[in-house]
Amino acid sequence: MTARRLPVYLLLDTSGSMRGEPIESVNIGLRAMMASLRQNPHALESVYLSIVTFDSLIKEVLPLTALKQLVLPDIVCPDSGATFLGEGLECICQKVDNEVRLSSQPDEGDWRPLLFIMTDGKPSDTLAYSEVLAEVKRRPFAKVIACAAGFKADATALKRLTDTVVSLDTMDSSTFSGFFQWVSATVSSSQSSSQVDNFDLPPPPAEINVVI
Secondary structure (H helix, E strand, O other): OOOEEEEEEEEEEEEEOOOOHHHHHHHHHHHHHHHHHHHOHHHHHEEEEEEEEOOOOOOEEEEEEEHOOOOOOOOOOOOOOOOOHHHHHHHHHHHHHHHOOOOEEEOOOOOOOOEEEEEOOOOOOOHHHHHHHHHHHHOOOOEEEEEEEEOOOOHHHHHHHOOEEEOOOOHHOOOOOHHHHHHHHHHHHHOOOOOOOOOOOOOOOOOOEOOO
16 A cells, blocks of 8 residues: 655745845745654655745746655745746646545545745736636645735735735744744644644744734
């Protein structure tokens, strides 16, 4: 029987406004997340991570890879670029369709995937974004968690995608590290839950505000 995987997808904004300290802080945060996840034996056995970035182009910077074999790439930004969040979500939907194994007897298939989205702005491709919302909801995500980073991020647009939206007031390394540590805790929480498809989110750290 094939071991059950927990696919975790990160969709990260690399538009021009993320250049400099914000994207460096994201890289620091990602490394903190990886260190935290690797201390969890359950995560080490089953978590598979994929990272897609979006600006004017959509890039799969990390294909779906087992946590224990994963080498974290450095996330980089162009000098300028739009925020094609709609196209980024389309890419994630295609990846889920191609990569997540559905249950079939006697194989239980994968755990329902998790999706984390982080943006410091609002979608430039408003029509594509509006059209992809229903597609995301049709995919078998256990949780979709969106992060509005910084004061220019549009939390209202993200609320159309998911009820679980958090915001970061600042975009420095300690704040992003706090966010990605919380991502790690969320992944671990889903791992330790006997009902992975319906688990409670861990309380976020002080730097993270839950958007009501």
